[in-house]
Amino acid sequence: MNELVALTVVGVVYGAVYAITASGLVVTYATSGVFNFAHGAVGMVAAFSYWELSVNHGLPVPLALAIVLLVEAPALGLLVELLFARQLHAASTERSLMVTLGLLLVLVGAASSIWSPESARILPGFFPGYSARVLGVNLTGQEILVVGVAVAVAGALWALLEHTRHGVAMKAIVDDPELLSMAGASHARIARSGWVLGSVLAAIAGILLAPLVTLDITTLTLLVVNGYAAAVVGRLKNLPLTFMGGIALGLLQSYAVGYMPQSWQSWLPGIRTALPMLFLFAVLLVLPHDRIRAVGQAVARRAPRVAGGRESLGWSVGLAAVAIAAGGLLSGIGVVTVSQGFAYGIIALSMVLLTGYAGQVSLAQLTFAGVGAFVAGRLSGGSTWLGILAAVAIAGALGVLVALPAMRLKGLYLALSTLAFAQAATYVFFDSSHVFGTGGALAVGRPGIPGIDVSSGRAELVVLAVAFALCAIGVLALRRSTLGRRLVAMSDSPAACATLGLSQRPLGIAAFGMSAALAGFGGALYGGLQGQVGANDFGLFGSMTLLLLAVIFGVRTVSGALVAGMAFAALPVLQSHVSWMTDLLGVVTGAGVVLVGRMPNGIFGMERPDRRAVRSPAAAARVPEANRHAELAGDHASIS
Amino acid sequence: MRRGRSDRGALYERGLAVVMPGRRPAAEEVTPDAPPGRLTVRGLHAAYGRIEVLHGIDLEVSPGEVLALLGPNGAGKSTLLKACGGRLRPRSGRVLVSGADVTGKGPAALAHLGLCSIPEGRGVFPNLSVRENLLMWTYGGASRSEVEERAFERFPRLAERRNQRAGTLSGGEQQMVAFARALAARPAVLLLDEISMGLAPLVVSELYAVVGDIAAGGTTVVLAEQFVDSALEVATRAAILSQGRLEQTGTPQEMAGAAAASYLGKSG
Amino acid sequence: MQASPEAPGSGPEIALEVEEISVRFGGLQALQDVSLEVPAGTVCGLVGPNGAGKTTLFDVITGLLEPDRGRVRVGGVDVTSLPAHRRAKMGLSRTFQRLELFWSLSAGDNVKVGVEASRARRRGGSAHPDDAAHPESTARMLMDRVGLGDLAEAAVDCLTTGSARLVELARALAVQPRIILLDEPGSGLDSAERAVLADLLRDLAASGTAVLLVEHDVDLVMRTCEHVTVLDFGKVIASGTPHEVRSSPAVQAAYLGSSEASR
Incomplete structure (x- = not known):
């Protein structure tokens, strides 16, 4: 009592x-x-x-x-x-x-x-020592x-x-x-x-x-x-x-602190900390559906040009050549940083797919990457291609599982539910000693390629560059395919898609699954590069930062993803030269987003000036909420 | 019957004082002989994005006049009222209230200059109660009790529903709540956009009677209507707008026939 | 197949049937007991003043809005409880008064999404003559059909409103609909484009498609529609041939506002 x-x-x-x-x-x-x-x-x-x-x-x-x-x-x-x-x-x-x-x-x-997070601070409560008896x-x-x-x-x-x-x-x-x-x-x-x-x-x-x-x-x-x-x-x-x-x-x-059975906690030590996230996730799931509505010309977002197949192949060969050359020129830390940049670039490509094309925001991409690294590490230490395949498959399956309930939600609520998922996964899964082992480090190996010695950093750099290039070719090919067109169409006008007979749910789930699989692939390669990974590699703030970097450089372009990955890898290295600020990555990213906030396509997705000259009639209907019923919008609506 | 109608000039000056404290309007901004409350539109072009909707409108409406803007859908009636009411920045041309150039001023500034515009179909806050809606009308300067007194006196039905959410009222009652703003503000210029839309004829007559009374108090009224007959009952003048141009202006009787032709096709 | 009281059994198959639809938005009765039917192979007009409920009715028919009451039947099958994409698969297609284009895609790709959607629909079903063709060429053919053959590569936000409307029309045709609802397809079109549109509407009807047309251009309605339904305050106030409707006192009243005549 x-x-x-x-x-x-x-x-x-x-x-x-x-x-x-x-x-x-x-x-x-x-x-x-x-x-x-x-x-x-x-x-x-x-x-x-x-x-x-x-x-x-x-x-x-x-x-x-x-x-x-x-x-x-x-x-x-x-x-x-x-x-x-x-x-x-x-x-x-x-x-x-x-x-x-x-x-x-x-x-x-x-x-x-x-x-500085290193020193501990104590904020005393108000009225210390005072206590009163209220209702016993x-x-x-x-x-x-x-x-x-x-x-x-x-x-x-x-x-x-x-x-x-x-x-x-x-x-x-x-x-x-x-x-x-x-x-x-x-x-x-x-x-x-x-x-x-x-x-x-x-x-x-x-x-x-x-x-x-x-x-x-x-x-x-x-x-x-x-x-x-x-x-x-x-x-x-x-x-x-x-x-x-x-x-x-x-x-x-x-x-939950008082009454949750001990057995649960020994299995999932983070479950109590994760309760608010699970609560948020549960609440989001019982919210009523948003109906698809025709909102008219809400947002005219001109997409950046999509490179053709031959063009992307050309760029990829170029990228591999640059990687080989860079391997010879860069110092040891430079090689590692650029290699990390390619791995993060692959994870950023998963954001191009999901956010750039399908228009869904996920704050859990590093979580999926973490799952990929975990699976690769657990299966024969990550040194087999089977492990990589499993990483891709399991991360993708998890993406589908998250999307199944979450796809009812759109925009803000969907982003919130992925945030809840990412944070809950960190507490329950990554922080658990069952996952990354005691001390939070799991060894992940590199799969071998016949005839090539991948143990050197320079060889790994080339392998990662090629992996990124292949993923980029794949993402671009997807964008040019029927499915890619559908994803973009669905994000532009769900109402029009519905009246063409396209259902939103399977498309969204497919986008989530593919994107999670790609992130899992990136995570497995990242693990192999690092040799060992821990919960800190796949945190929520990391997901946010990488996503924002992708937005800054252009989340609808593969070049934006590459530069975002490189920046994500390089900024912590630059940090050692900047002593007065302890979170260069966060500050630069945050400030960058604020600065380019007006550029919906980011730096690499900027429109060329000659095309920008012709603006869309959509500007007339910039505030769809103001027009409650299309019919009531009267003259305005019939003109636009 | 209506206090303060005679000193419209004072009202106007008070309005200006709010917008430009301590500053008299510069000479070139004012046409000295313009009576307070006159609405003047000169060479107005307006566009949504690249699409020009009004191609040079000239208009002059004096206090006490009720100008009915008639014309088919998409003719630009609402656009003209939006441009006059500061809700759409014109591409070129000028809007003057009481001789002062108000082109480019926002709706709030215009409200303080004595211009009241009631938009089409949505003159109320649907999630606020009737009383809360009326409270919002006090931004025009009247006190809460004055606003409620004037509204409930004119529309007793609103008094019964004072605590009801405006969104749950009938269309006519919602329009009454919207009209309460005009009653409270006693504006120099009143712009009404399609007030009859979706309303039963009896309610429309009731609303137009109010419009007539407001105009009789010396307010300049411009209304856009598809509902030609009711509009013509109170209009002192009518203009037909077609494809962004003022086609004809004349007495309400003259325009009634012309309007019918423009709605139902010229061949009929 | 239900026979309608107006055309007992004799006429063509009723492709679309709307029965006593009512919709309420808060205090506004947007639609009240609206019934209409569109036989296959005809162009029917839906007209009425602003705010009469025309677009709302389109939203109800296509499944974007749930009615408070009433039924919608497509080819005799009750679809009232089906989601929009299921209805589309039954051959229902539409355009939007406020354009709903895929702004990130080129004009041609907008149409291609429609072509590909309809292929998926027919997969396993009856073979269609167009199935042999590549989606690319089908899309190009549709763009030609609406008179925009040279604009396939254009970004849709570079187009004029009229051309953008025609792209939407081509996209709606791409799914090879049995019933097509067109919401003010003529607004923003120049006279040449209007002529293309009028021809297209007649061709559609001739090929057996049921067309329901919302349009403010009276001449276009008179020229193309066999049957016109007039909505006012969310109610059907008249229904008949264009000439009958035009001379109806209720319609005169709706447009001109004579309060006596509307009783």
């Missing part, structure tokens, strides 16, 4: 924090239409800033709180709004997703440069505060949204921003207040959560990600449901 009460208290306290952060996420999403993946990172930065001020500089608690909550957090919210969001209002889900992911990487990178239960000051703040936040949001003109306008802006302007309100100001409020709520949650867990960049960024799960319970708009989702998640997690 006592245990139940104690677990309930802990669950409610955690749930209250999740609810606060989730409500901030919802407020921002509702007023701006942007789902802020960096929401957790904002909370993380706020918690660290608060530590810096109150613990490191010894400022009084109220002053430190005031600076963080009333100055820093609003400023951060405004900055986001100014830098990104203003361009994002009319942007696609895919674009706003990429930009906020970029912001997440920048914040994480900046924070790890300022607050001993509660600490921190616990009372957390629940109190959650209740106050709920009350304040209710009062704001139901009883003030500004708050009602924040709801109205979702319905029809233009009508709000016509009524005389500044809808920019209202959207801005949504960002500020969201940012402050993220900060509150971060500061409340840090003393309960540890003041750690990744943990905080990802733990506040748990708020996503709660927000999704409220379908990103319903605040009462969001609060309930937060509490439910907190309780679930707490009861």
Whole structure:
């Protein structure tokens, strides 16, 4: 009985924090239409800033709180709004997703440069030593505060949204921003207040959560990600449901700690940590379907030119020649880096297939790569081609398994479900000693090629270059095939595809499976190159970074994938020359995405100027949501 | 009956003060003899992307006038109203309100200059209650109680449904909520786009009676309609728009026949 | 096959039958008890003022929108509960008022997706004369048919609205439909393109295809349609030959708004 009460208290306290952060996420999403993946990172930065001020500089608690909550957090919210969001209002889900992911990487990178992850920091709770007996239960000051703040936040949001003109306008802006302007309100100001409020709520949650867990960049960024799960319970708009989702998640997690059978935990030690992800995944799966709708000329995305078969073959031969030459010129570390670049390039090619062609965003590509490496390593140490084949097959099958339920979802929700999958896989699978062995390292060998000694680094470089070239030829050939045309068509207009008799589900599942198989292949080769791999090689942040690099360089082109892979391999090497920043890769990638955020096809997919001169009529219908029923759009619709 | 109608000029100046604090409009922006509330359109070209929809529209509507824009689908009626209401930046040409050039100003700025535009088919926030919708109409300057008083006085049905979500109201009731904005704002210029669309004739007559009253108070009204007869009951002038050009302008009676021809095919 | 009350048994096979469809969007009754039928080999018109519910009806027929009430039958088979892609496989095809092109593909490839989709449909089924041909050449032939033979390589967002509409039309024809729904195919077309369209509609009907046409160009409707249904406020207010419809008082009222006449 006592245990139940104690677990309930802990669950409610955690749930209250999740609810606060989730409500901030919802407020921002509702007023701006942007789902802020960096929401957790904002909370993380706020918690660290608060530590810096109150613990490191010894400022009084109220002053430190005031600076963080009333100055820093609003400023951060405004900055986001100014830098990104203003361009994002009319942007696609895919674009706003990429930009906020970029912001997440920048914040994480900046924070790890300022607050080195090596040294431990302790953020004390509020009212230390205070405790009170409430209904026969001993509660600490921190616990009372957390629940109190959650209740106050709920009350304040209710009062704001139901009883003030500004708050009602924040709801109205979702319905029809233009009508709000016509009524005389500044809808920019209202959207801005949504960002500020969201940012402050993220900060509150971060500061409340840090003393309960540890003041750690990744943990905080990802733990506040748990708020996503709660927000999704409220379908990103319903605040009462969001609060309930937060509490439910907190309780679930707490009861799991108390009541989950020991046997489960010895098998899957990460299962408890992964619970929020599994919860998010489950919630996403029970969400109702989105119906296919004709949205009209929503996005005119001119695709970059697709190279023909002979042309891609020519480039491939060239690439192999360059690799042979480079092998002789580069130093040892250079050879390894370029080889890694080719392996990552293959994983980036899987993103070209899935994101560039089929228009689906997956944050789990490195997870599939990890599965590939694991399978290759487990099967005869990766030194046989059979192991590589198995890696491809099993990664592909896993991709299909993930896609089967997830394909009901589109855009943002699909990306969220792959995020949940990637993170859950890390906790449950990769972190388990059954997978990469004790100490988190699994040996992976290189398959031999008859007549060639692949043991040298230079030979491996050429092998990887050829492997990349073959994959690139394959991806391009796929794009020119019937299936490739269908994937692109489905991503451009699901409604038109449906009326031609093409069903979305099998196509999406095929794209996911092929892409996961390709990532698995890349992962197996990467493993062979490294000799041994561990969970750290295949983390969520890695997936995000590689995806964003691919977006920067052109996720619809194979050359973009190659350069993205090279950058992903090279930036950590450059890091050793940049001592003042500890996460060069994250910061550069994040900032890069923000900079090229306006280029939907990335650097290598840029349109040539002469073609750009003729713009599409689609510009007329840039905001499909505004036209609820095509019929009602009247003159506008009949003209466009 | 309507307070404050006589000092439209003061209203206009108040509107300007909001948009350009501490600054009187420069001389060249104002046509000195333009009466407050006059809407002038000069050489307006507008386009969606590459497709030009309006090919040079000239129009002048004075306070108290009700101009009915008639014409078939795709003629450019809505586009013209959008360009006048700041919802579409014209490719070239000018829009003047009370003689001041307002070309390129956004809808919010125009609202504070005394221009009220009720868009086609979606003049309400469907997920807000009636009262919350009315609260949004206070951005025009009137207080919440004034807005509600004027709306409920004119449309008693709305008072009964004040806490209902606007999206669940009938089409006519939704249009009443939209009209409450015009009643609250007492605008200098009122632009109405297809207010009769999807509504029963009786409701349409009721709404047009309100339009007539608003115009009688000295407001300049421009309305786009397919529903020719009801529109002509309140219109003082009518213009036929066809393929992006103003074809004819005349009395409502003269235009009724011409409109029929343009809708039903010239051979009939 | 259900015989309709209007044409008892005698006329051609009824390819498409819509029975008492009702759709409500919040407070708006978008469609109310709408019934119509399109016999094989005829062009039927669907007209009405803006917002009358024409596109909504198309969405219901093709399966993009679920009606609150009513049935849709294709060749006598009730398809009301089938998803859009299943209906398409039964020979139902359409174009969109607001263009739904594959913007990343060339004009020719847009059509090719349709050609390939229809091949998959017939695989194992009855052989079709076109099956011998390469999809490439079938697509080219269709582009020629809509008068865009020289634009196959063009990116679709470089085309004029009229040409883009014709690409959509060619794509819709690529699946060799038994029934085709065309949503304002004439808007944005120049007069030469309109002439091509009118010929094409007649050819389609002559080859046994059922065509349902939403169009604001009255002349085009008068020239091509055998039968016209008029929608207003989501209800059918008139139905008959173009001339009957044009002289109907209810139609005059719908377009001109005489409140007395519409009762």
